[in-house]
Amino acid sequence: MNNSLFDAIRSADLETVSKILNAHPELVDIKDPRGSTPLLLATYYGHKDISEVILKHKPDVNAKDGSGNTPLMGVCFKGYPEIARLLIDAGADVNAINFNNATALIYAATFAQSEIAKLLIEKGADKNHKDERGHTAYDHAKMQGVTTLMEILS
Numbered sequence: 001m002n003n004s005l006f007d008a009i010r011s012a013d014l015e016t017v018s019k020i021l022n023a024h025p026e027l028v029d030i031k032d033p034r035g036s037t038p039l040l041l042a043t044y045y046g047h048k049d050i051s052e053v054i055l056k057h058k059p060d061v062n063a064k065d066g067s068g069n070t071p072l073m074g075v076c077f078k079g080y081p082e083i084a085r086l087l088i089d090a091g092a093d094v095n096a097i098n099f100n101n102a103t104a105l106i107y108a109a110t111f112a113q114s115e116i117a118k119l120l121i122e123k124g125a126d127k128n129h130k131d132e133r134g135h136t137a138y139d140h141a142k143m144q145g146v147t148t149l150m151e152i153l154s
Helices: 002-010 014-023 025-029 038-044 048-056 071-078 081-089 104-110 114-122 137-144 147-153
Strands: none
Touching (some): 002 014, 002 038, 014 025, 025 038, 038 071, 048 081, 071 081, 071 104, 071 114, 104 114, 104 147, 114 147
């Protein structure tokens, strides 16, 4: 059953995901071998409709994968602003940190996601947080040469 749920998410099969979670709501926070939950996987693949279905089952929106990344962190480096807003509205912690002491804002800056960075700042993301190398989101934007983000983060 677990593999069927993850397979359905990977293949964007909304109907099957809905059926499985309606029949087995306890699977909403199950983890695959890499530590991904259904929500982590759905958001990583950019499946907004599937993410919405999963969120109706009240998953842990701050669950971390094997690297300590949350769903919000994943959408920040993948570039899915609509899903970022959906996660934040569902209670995602904008200041959660992973095993490298990185935050969603640091990922948004590193991967030049200006729209998401603005949203995170509006929702209280800490612009001064430093990752394990001592870099802030501004430092990452500067290293990438993204002047629009540098302005947002200064």
